[in-house]
Amino acid sequence: MVPGMSLADQPPAAxxxxxTLLVHGSLTRAEIGRRTGLSAGAVTKAxxxxxxxxxxxxxxxxxxxxxxxxxxxxxxxRADRARFVGVKVTGDELIGVLTDLTAxxxxxxxxxxxxxxxxxxxxxxxxxxxxxxxxxxxxxxxAVHSVGVTISGDVDGQTGTxxxxxxxxxxxxxxxxxxxxxxxxxxxxxxxxxxxxxAEQWFGAGVGLSSFAxxxxxxxxxxGLSIGGRVVSGAHGVSGEVGHLPxxxxxxxxxxxxxxxxxxxxxxxxxxxxxxxxxxxxxLTMEEAVRLAHADNAAVRAVFSRAGHVMGLAMASVANLIxxxxxxxxxxxxxxxxxxxxxxxxxxxxHAFGAAADCDLVVRPLPFEEWARGGAAVAxxxxxxxxx
Amino acid sequence: MVPGMSLADQPPAAxxxxxTLLVHGSLTRAEIGRRTGLSAGAVTKAxxxxxxxxxxxxxxxxxxxxxxxxxxxxxxxRADRARFVGVKVTGDELIGVLTDLTAxxxxxxxxxxxxxxxxxxxxxxxxxxxxxxxxxxxxxxxAVHSVGVTISGDVDGQTGTxxxxxxxxxxxxxxxxxxxxxxxxxxxxxxxxxxxxxAEQWFGAGVGLSSFAxxxxxxxxxxGLSIGGRVVSGAHGVSGEVGHLPxxxxxxxxxxxxxxxxxxxxxxxxxxxxxxxxxxxxxLTMEEAVRLAHADNAAVRAVFSRAGHVMGLAMASVANLIxxxxxxxxxxxxxxxxxxxxxxxxxxxxHAFGAAADCDLVVRPLPFEEWARGGAAVAxxxxxxxxx
DNA sequence: CTTCCTTACTTTCCCTTGGAAAGGTATGGT
DNA sequence: ACCATACCTTTCCAAGGGAAAGTAAGGAAG
Numbered sequence: 001m002v003p004g005m006s007l008a009d010q011p012p013a014a015x016x017x018x019x020t021l022l023v024h025g026s027l028t029r030a031e032i033g034r035r036t037g038l039s040a041g042a043v044t045k046a047x048x049x050x051x052x053x054x055x056x057x058x059x060x061x062x063x064x065x066x067x068x069x070x071x072x073x074x075x076x077x078r079a080d081r082a083r084f085v086g087v088k089v090t091g092d093e094l095i096g097v098l099t100d101l102t103a104x105x106x107x108x109x110x111x112x113x114x115x116x117x118x119x120x121x122x123x124x125x126x127x128x129x130x131x132x133x134x135x136x137x138x139x140x141x142x143a144v145h146s147v148g149v150t151i152s153g154d155v156d157g158q159t160g161t162x163x164x165x166x167x168x169x170x171x172x173x174x175x176x177x178x179x180x181x182x183x184x185x186x187x188x189x190x191x192x193x194x195x196x197x198x199a200e201q202w203f204g205a206g207v208g209l210s211s212f213a214x215x216x217x218x219x220x221x222x223x224g225l226s227i228g229g230r231v232v233s234g235a236h237g238v239s240g241e242v243g244h245l246p247x248x249x250x251x252x253x254x255x256x257x258x259x260x261x262x263x264x265x266x267x268x269x270x271x272x273x274x275x276x277x278x279x280x281x282x283x284l285t286m287e288e289a290v291r292l293a294h295a296d297n298a299a300v301r302a303v304f305s306r307a308g309h310v311m312g313l314a315m316a317s318v319a320n321l322i323x324x325x326x327x328x329x330x331x332x333x334x335x336x337x338x339x340x341x342x343x344x345x346x347x348x349x350x351h352a353f354g355a356a357a358d359c360d361l362v363v364r365p366l367p368f369e370e371w372a373r374g375g376a377a378v379a380x381x382x383x384x385x386x387x388x
Numbered sequence: 389m390v391p392g393m394s395l396a397d398q399p400p401a402a403x404x405x406x407x408t409l410l411v412h413g414s415l416t417r418a419e420i421g422r423r424t425g426l427s428a429g430a431v432t433k434a435x436x437x438x439x440x441x442x443x444x445x446x447x448x449x450x451x452x453x454x455x456x457x458x459x460x461x462x463x464x465x466r467a468d469r470a471r472f473v474g475v476k477v478t479g480d481e482l483i484g485v486l487t488d489l490t491a492x493x494x495x496x497x498x499x500x501x502x503x504x505x506x507x508x509x510x511x512x513x514x515x516x517x518x519x520x521x522x523x524x525x526x527x528x529x530x531a532v533h534s535v536g537v538t539i540s541g542d543v544d545g546q547t548g549t550x551x552x553x554x555x556x557x558x559x560x561x562x563x564x565x566x567x568x569x570x571x572x573x574x575x576x577x578x579x580x581x582x583x584x585x586x587a588e589q590w591f592g593a594g595v596g597l598s599s600f601a602x603x604x605x606x607x608x609x610x611x612g613l614s615i616g617g618r619v620v621s622g623a624h625g626v627s628g629e630v631g632h633l634p635x636x637x638x639x640x641x642x643x644x645x646x647x648x649x650x651x652x653x654x655x656x657x658x659x660x661x662x663x664x665x666x667x668x669x670x671x672l673t674m675e676e677a678v679r680l681a682h683a684d685n686a687a688v689r690a691v692f693s694r695a696g697h698v699m700g701l702a703m704a705s706v707a708n709l710i711x712x713x714x715x716x717x718x719x720x721x722x723x724x725x726x727x728x729x730x731x732x733x734x735x736x737x738x739h740a741f742g743a744a745a746d747c748d749l750v751v752r753p754l755p756f757e758e759w760a761r762g763g764a765a766v767a768x769x770x771x772x773x774x775x776x
Numbered sequence: 777c778t779t780c781c782t783t784a785c786t787t788t789c790c791c792t793t794g795g796a797a798a799g800g801t802a803t804g805g806t
Numbered sequence: 807a808c809c810a811t812a813c814c815t816t817t818c819c820a821a822g823g824g825a826a827a828g829t830a831a832g833g834a835a836g
Contacts, residue, residue, distance in 0.1 A: 011822060030784060042823050044786060069783025070831045154743060164742070211623055223709070227615060234711020235599055236743035241708035244741045246701050247634050247648075258739055260635075313634050320629035321611070321709055323622020351646055353632045354552070355542060355624035399793060418813060427795050432815060434794090457812025458802045 005145065007055070008386035013038055014046035018384055021056055021077045022102065023207050028072035047075065054081050079104060082145040082383060085132050085185070086375030087125055088192060088368075089151040091116070091167035094124055097369050098132040098144070099376040101383070103203050107135040108369045116168045118178070125149065126182035145383065147185050148375030149175060150192040152220065154237045157190045157378070163237060188379055193240060195374030196330070196366075197224025197231050198381055205328045205362050212326040213318050215242060217311065217333030219269060221262050225322060243267070247313040262314045266307040268333055274303040290336045301339075308340035312347025319348070319356040326360050334365040393533065395443070396774035401426055402434040406772055409444055409465045410490065411595050416460035435463065442469050467492060470533040470771060473520050473573070474763030475513055476580060477539040479504070479555035482512055485757050486520040486532070487764040489771070491591050495523040496757045504556045506566070513537065514570035533771065535573050536763030537563060538580040540608065542625045545578045545766070551625060576767055581628060583762030584718070584754075585612025585619050586769055593716045593750050600714040601706045603630060605699065605721030607657060609650050613710060631655070635701040650702045654695040656721055662691040678724045689727075696728035700735025707736070707744040714748050722753045 007015050016036050021027060027035070033043045050056045059074045079100040086103075087096045091113070098107040111128050113121060133144050153165035160176025162168075180187040190198070197214045200206040206214070206226055214224040223240035225232040232239045246260040252270070254261035264270055268286055275289035276282055278299035292300040315327050329337065329344075341363070349357055395403050404424050409415060415423070421431045438444045447462045467488040474491075475484045479501070486495040499516050501509060521532050541553035548564025568575040578586070585602045588594040594602070594614055602612040611628035613620040620627045634648040640658070642649035652658055656674055663677035664670050666687035672680075680688040703715050717725065717732075729751070737745055 013823070028784075039824050040785070041787080041825080045823080048786095068781075068833050070785070070829095072784060209623075225709070227620060228618060230616060232615060232710065234744070235597075235713035236711055236746045238707075238742050238744040239709065239711040241741045241744065244708055244739065245635075245705050246739055256741060317633050317705060318709065319626075320632055321613070321627065321706065322620065323624055323627040325623035351632065351634055353629045353644060354626050356622070356626040356629060358624045401794065416813075428814070429796080429816080430794050436815095456804050456810065458800095458814070460813060 006383040006386060010049065011046065013042050014050055015384065015386065017043060017046045018050060018055060018077065021075060022202065022384060026059060026074045026076040028074050030072060032075075051075075054078055077101065082380070083143060084376040084379040085129050085144055085147045086195075086372040086377070086379065087128060087147065087149045088371040088375060089113075089121065089125070089149060089168070094121075094128050095368055095372040096125075096128040096132050097372040097376060098135055099373060099380070101380055103199055103373050103377040103380055105369055105373060107132055108372065109135070116170075118170065118173055121168070122175070122178045122182050125179050129179075129183045129185065144185055146379040147179065147183060147187040148195065148377070148379035149179055149187060149189045150195040150371065150375040150378070151175070151189065152192045152222070155189055155191040155194075156237060157188060157194075157233075160187070160189055162189065188382060190375070190378045192371060192374060193222035193224045194231050194233065195378045196371060197226055197374075199370070199374045199377035200224075200328060200364075201226045201229070201231065202377060202381065205326065205364055209325045211322065211324045212328060213240075213315075213322065213324045214328045214330060215311070215315060215318075216331035217266065217268075217329065218331040219267060221267055221311075221314070222331075223314075223318065225318075225324070227322065227324075242314050242318065245314050245317055247317065248310045262310050265310045266314075266333075271303055271307055274306075275300050278303055290339065293336075293339050304336075304339040305343045308343030309347045311340060312344040313351060315344065315361070316348050316351035316353075316356075319352045319359045323356055324359055326362055328362050328364050330364045330366045330370075332366075332368065334363055337363050337365065394771040394774060398437065399434065401430050402438055403772070403774065405431060405434045406438060406443060406465065409463060410590065410772060414447055414462045414464040416462050418460060420463075439463075442466055465489060470768070471531055472764040472767040473517050473532050473535045474583075474760040474765070474767065475516060475535065475537045476759040476763060477501075477509065477513070477537060477556070482509075482516050483756055483760040484513075484516040484520050485760040485764060486523055487761060487768070489768055491587055491761050491765040491768055493757055493761055495520055496760065497523070504558075506558065506561055506563075509556070510563070510566045510570050513567050517567075517571045517573065532573055534767040535567065535571060535575040536583065536765070536767035537567055537575060537577045538583040538759065538763040538766070539563070539577065540580045540610070543577055543579040543582075544625060545576060545582075545621075548575070548577055550577065576770060578763070578766045580759060580762060581610035581612045582619050582621065583766045584759060585614055585762075587758070587762045587765035588612075588716060588752075589614045589617070589619065590765060590769065593714065593752055597713045599710065599712045600716060601628075601703075601710065601712045602716045602718060603699070603703060603706070604719035605654065605656075605717065606719040607655060609655055609699075609702070610719075611702075611706065613706075613712070615710065615712075630702050630706065633702050633705055635705065636698045650698050653698045654702075654721075659691055659695055662694075663688050666691055678727065681724075681727050692724075692727040693731045696731030697735045699728060700732040701739055703732065703749070704736050704739035704741075704744075707740045707747045711744055712747055714750055716750050716752050718752045718754045718758075720754075720756065722751055725751050725753065 029043045033040050056075050057078045079102045082101045084099050094111045096109045097105045109131050154163040162173040162175045176187045176189045206212045211227045216222040221243035223242035243263040244261045248260040248265040250259045252264035254264045272286045276284045293304050417431045421428050444463050445466045467490045470489045472487050482499045484497045485493045497519050542551040550558050550561040550563045564575045564577045594600045599615045604610040609631035611630035631651040632649045636648040636653040638647045640652035642652045660674045664672045681692050
């Protein structure tokens with residue numbers, strides 16, 4: 001990868017042009033000028049080195065052509081210009097994906113984690129990266145540009161340190177550096193939900209929005225916020241902790257010691273537990289609960305309905321506070337979204353104040369690899385959005 | 389005001405220099421260079437036209453001098469370079485202040501509103517502006533640079549339109565234009581809480597923070613958010629609607645039709661009403677309630693305590709979602725803050741998740757003129773923060 | 777077929793901006 | 807008197823992007 005590993009050394013206009021293409025897929029120079037406010041000359045000037053370096057490419061004439069005038073030459077990002085590996089670390093397994101520059105998955109691998117020991121996990125990550133690198137077609141060591149590792153908890157992406165991870169019980173682990181040493185590839189780390197938010201902002205349902213929130217429903221309930229093109233990090237590393245908003249009533253106690261947390265009602269675990277109580281079957285699984293609910297079991301339906309209500313309250317809280325353009329509902333739990341949907345929308349509409357109700361709710365069921373893709377997106381972002 | 393009405397035509401570096409001085413009070417060129425990252429030469433270059441135009445001024449030697457080297461020449465913003473009028477419109481009165489460039493009040497006036505008719509209110513605003521202009525010392529018509537009008541509700545500052553004001557029952561009123569015509573002075577409008585947030589960001593407890601939230605307690609409960617130096621507006625004009633977060637329990641119904649809204653428990657009105665129930669005195673006033681609480685009336689104290697609890701929950705929600713560096717508690721209600729304080733802090737500490745609890749809580753009791761000052765700050769901001 | 781028109785893209789020139797570095801200046805110390 | 811030490815100024819210079827003129831490519835009109 002000889003000429004330029006990132007766009008950091010390009011002028012601002014070139015970065016703008018590239019990002020515009022990244023987000024819009026394929027545009028002519030004239031159109032880029034219109035969208036970015038750059039002059040026509042500036043676009044040409046910026047695009048030339050990008051073309052030379054292989055970051056973007058000119059496309060053939062598009063089908064629908066205008067009647068008169070010189071035909072336009074659309075351009076697009078060359079997604080294969082760089083490859084990234086994203087790794088999501090959970091308490092018991094690793095999920096890895098190999099992606100192109102647009103964070104599109106090319107291959108994926110999983111690996112079980114039998115220990116939460118830092119050294120062991122780092123080695124497992126390095127091994128996973130190696131497998132994905134091999135899957136890439138093995139064009140030499142530098143086929144993968146960089147690696148993004150994501151993990152839930154308090155992660156400081158600047159210093160590359162995991163401040164605290166509840167699932168792994170890690171504190172102050174300089175993970176980025178460790179993985180970098182073990183794998184030999186530049187590595188960045190980020191909180192998992194924020195990474196997913198980055199992925200949505202650039203390549204998903206958040207493209208082009210001035211602000212959006214991403215709510216993930218699963219083992220925990222998370223929320224990423226993107227405002228004005230920046231993912232909110234929180235002054236102390238905490239943000240989007242929607243799982244502990246105190247809106248759920250007083251009957252269930254959370255691991256954090258409080259009552260009413262959204263997680264006590266709407267997490268996968270909480271739903272399973274409540275369904276067990278409702279049915280009297282102490283071995284009921286989430287899948288069975290979903291089946292019962294679909295079969296119109298009133299008691300189990302009530303559990304899902306309550307979860308939907310609480311999620312609706314949480315989303316209304318987000319909408320009332322931030323006023324995002326859109327809320328994206330995602331996570332493993334989104335698979336059984338039909339069970340929550342009506343209740344979420346109903347509660348949201350009731351509690352969103354005034355124009356906040358105009359916020360649109362979008363569901364995006366996400367395969368588990370998507371989590372790992374977030375890491376790749378964060379890594380890719382370093383390439384095309386330098387010095388954020 | 390001949391040479392330059394605003395900094396919009398100055399190079400970015402000059403704007404930076406000015407803002408740095410505005411926020412830090414008084415700095416030497418060298419120090420400005422260090423803080424902004426500009427080179428020494430660039431600072432001199434930027435400062436020269438600012439000095440020539442009277443935006444800033446050089447100060448005499450400071451007392452504490454270094455031992456060796458050429459003495460530094462501190463500079464500071466010339467606050468008297470421009471004057472602004474801020475007007476806060478409530479349902480029954482206008483509050484106006486005349487301020488300097490740093491939004492420091494020079495004079496204030498109030499005027500009762502006997503009608504909510506748009507034309508009447510606009511005339512009253514224009515009259516108030518006239519009085520304040522006279523108070524300025526009447527150095528001619530252009531003594532006041534511009535006017536900022538603030539009003540609660542859904543306000544679109546870009547177009548200068550009040551989309552909806554519950555207190556005045558206005559819809560789609562192009563207030564900025566109307567006031568501008570009636571007063572002959574350029575006018576901007578903004579939501580009252582956001583305006584106050586702007587004032588705090590530049591001139592108050594929010595100076596220099598990467599993010600903060602401003603919670604106002606009074607007739608309503610409001611919240612302004614500043615993230616990364618920008619006040620959050622919400623995609624649909626709604627943001628910071630902390631008053632309708634559903635954390636208050638189910639026993640009291642809000643004007644919005646829901647139960648549990650913060651406002652149903654913690655607004656001045658709600659507290660008075662609850663105190664009346666608690667004492668059985670249907671004519672009890674807020675002042676009397678405060679007195680009773682200070683006299684250790686258990687029932688009334690419980691009312692304040694519950695209000696504090698709910699406010700603590702609301703602030704914890706803000707902290708969990710946004711992760712601000714600081715939460716500023718303000719508004720008329722902050723005067724009797726001692727009655728809420730313990731409960732707020734207790735509840736906040738309990739419900740703020742992890743490092744979100746590191747967010748510092750600051751109380752800033754605010755005189756009612758402060759609301760009007762917000763308007764002046766918004767007007768002033770147009771001068772020194774062009775093209776936000 | 778020639779000419780003209782329209783639109784897209786390219787080139788050239790210029791202005792603005794801000795950095796680097798060297799020079800100037802005010803002070804205290806020797 | 808000379809120096810050391812900052813601070814401030816000046817002078818250059820390079821980069822970025824705008825404006826406008828020039829070029830390319832196709833269609834339409836005569």
